Amino acid sequence: xxxxxxxxxxxxxxxxxxxxxxxxxxxxxxxxxxxxxxxxxxxxxxxxxxxxxxxxxxxxxxxxxxxxxxxxxxxxxxxxxxxxxxxxxxxxxxxxxxxxxxxxxxxxxxxxxxxxxxxxxxxxxxxxxxxxxxxxxxxxxxxxxxxxxxxxxxxxxxxxxxxxxxxxxxxxxxxxxxxxxxxxxxxxxxxxxxxxxxxxxxxxxxxxxxxxxxxxxxxxxxxxxxxxxxxxxxxxxxxxxxxxxxxxxxxxxxxxxxxxxxxxxxxxxxxxxxxxxxxxxxxxxxxxxxxxxxxxxxxxxxxxxxxxxxxxxxxxxxxxxxxxxxxxxxxxxxxxxxxxxxxxxxxxxxxxxxxxxxxxxxxxxxxxxxxxxxxxxxxxxxxxxxxxxxxxxxxx
Amino acid sequence: xxxxxxxxxxxxxxxxxxxxxxxxxxxxxxxxxxxxxxxxxxxxxxxxxxxxxxxxxxxxxxxxxxxxxxxxxxx
Numbered sequence: 001x002x003x004x005x006x007x008x009x010x011x012x013x014x015x016x017x018x019x020x021x022x023x024x025x026x027x028x029x030x031x032x033x034x035x036x037x038x039x040x041x042x043x044x045x046x047x048x049x050x051x052x053x054x055x056x057x058x059x060x061x062x063x064x065x066x067x068x069x070x071x072x073x074x075x076x077x078x079x080x081x082x083x084x085x086x087x088x089x090x091x092x093x094x095x096x097x098x099x100x101x102x103x104x105x106x107x108x109x110x111x112x113x114x115x116x117x118x119x120x121x122x123x124x125x126x127x128x129x130x131x132x133x134x135x136x137x138x139x140x141x142x143x144x145x146x147x148x149x150x151x152x153x154x155x156x157x158x159x160x161x162x163x164x165x166x167x168x169x170x171x172x173x174x175x176x177x178x179x180x181x182x183x184x185x186x187x188x189x190x191x192x193x194x195x196x197x198x199x200x201x202x203x204x205x206x207x208x209x210x211x212x213x214x215x216x217x218x219x220x221x222x223x224x225x226x227x228x229x230x231x232x233x234x235x236x237x238x239x240x241x242x243x244x245x246x247x248x249x250x251x252x253x254x255x256x257x258x259x260x261x262x263x264x265x266x267x268x269x270x271x272x273x274x275x276x277x278x279x280x281x282x283x284x285x286x287x288x289x290x291x292x293x294x295x296x297x298x299x300x301x302x303x304x305x306x307x308x309x310x311x312x313x314x315x316x317x318x319x320x321x322x323x324x325x326x327x328x329x330x331x332x333x334x335x336x337x338x339x340x341x342x343x344x345x346x347x348x349x350x351x352x353x354x355x356x357x358x359x360x361x362x363x364x365x366x367x368x369x370x371x372x373x374x375x376x377x378x379x380x381x382x383x384x385x386x387x388x389x390x391x392x393x394x395x396x
Numbered sequence: 397x398x399x400x401x402x403x404x405x406x407x408x409x410x411x412x413x414x415x416x417x418x419x420x421x422x423x424x425x426x427x428x429x430x431x432x433x434x435x436x437x438x439x440x441x442x443x444x445x446x447x448x449x450x451x452x453x454x455x456x457x458x459x460x461x462x463x464x465x466x467x468x469x470x471x
Contacts, residue, residue, distance in 0.1 A: 027419065
């Protein structure tokens with residue numbers, strides 16, 4: 001019967017009264033039959049396609065009326081596929097795609113991160129050449145993990161393993177302030193990155209060499225890694241700490257009375273593309289303007305199957321809008337408002353990471369523009385760790 | 397050349413294996429008559445079917461009530 005699947009099989013129907021004769025012929029000539037069924041006075045049996053030809057000839061010789069069905073099994077499947085080559089091609093391409101893509105990373109999932117953004121962890125992985133679309137079978141994961149830990153100081157532990165085609169990344173973050181072990185002979189000072197007046201020095205390691213109220217210049221040490229010992233000697237440490245100081249910064253924003261702006265004309269064209277793993281494929285682009293000034297807007301979204309299963313496929317649109325230059329003239333009030341708005345943006349940016357202690361703003365007008373100036377007083381941590389090496393000095 | 401001796405093995409009341417069968421004389425749901433070398437073998441019962449032909453051997457399966465041997469030429 002197994003051979004019949006490859007060569008094909010046929011059904012033969014005959015009157016149940018002639019069953020003895022049919023089975024006798026089949027038995028005498030070594031024709032294997034199976035699947036006997038009786039319905040409405042007719043008996044149906046199955047046999048191999050080649051045996052069906054022999055049995056049909058025997059039954060015809062003996063005058064037994066019968067009916068045969070179409071050949072079933074592999075020959076029927078091949079006949080079906082011959083008439084529909086697209087199905088065969090589609091199955092073949094699907095099989096090739098599945099085999100090829102089974103060695104690619106489809107998704108990266110990160111667990112254990114709290115303060116370190118997932119994008120940063122993905123960036124660390126990208127620096128090591130690992131990400132969506134990477135062929136992972138030849139990657140030395142142990143070496144990659146070691147390289148990532150050596151290249152940064154935000155993560156204390158990272159583990160990357162493959163769960164099918166999904167890369168699972170587990171991380172433990174460094175505790176703030178604990179920078180881990182330092183190489184032998186390497187020490188550090190904490191120096192100021194800009195001028196300021198010291199408000200407070202918080203020392204974790206090392207010795208403070210400034211105090212509240214002192215003026216410090218950029219580059220001067222605030223926390224020293226060379227600590228005097230009671231017996232007169234010096235011991236070296238890897239200084240760590242925060243140096244809170246009030247700094248002064250001058251900001252200027254200007255708004256000219258006349259300027260050229262580029263305004264949309266209303267003409268635009270769109271291009272659509274598909275990104276699969278790391279390859280981008282331009283799909284089509286509608287017609288539009290060919291030259292001139294323009295703005296471009298990119299949007300891209302990941303495709304999710306049934307809204308829940310993310311695929312390594314992205315759909316994107318590039319919208320290009322034509323613009324034309326236009327000369328705009330501002331009144332004094334408009335120019336002042338614009339200059340102050342620009343100055344406020346600069347103040348927000350400059351005060352990030354610190355506390356705004358005070359500011360003084362002045363607005364002046366020239367022949368062509370309005371100028372807004374600000375003196376900003378910000379209290380922030382201006383300390384930066386600077387390493388140095390000491391050799392030939394015995395440890396005490 | 398030795399004469400072939402037909403052998404009938406009945407297992408329980410469900411299966412009869414017949415060695416040395418020469419042909420099928422009659423085949424019905426309640427009666428199957430097989431042609432053996434120089435005689436006939438009749439199996440009666442209910443729901444009888446013939447299965448697994450191979451080289452002079454076949455199986456009679458179903459509820460077997462009686463196996464009777466009789467004289468005859470066989471075909």
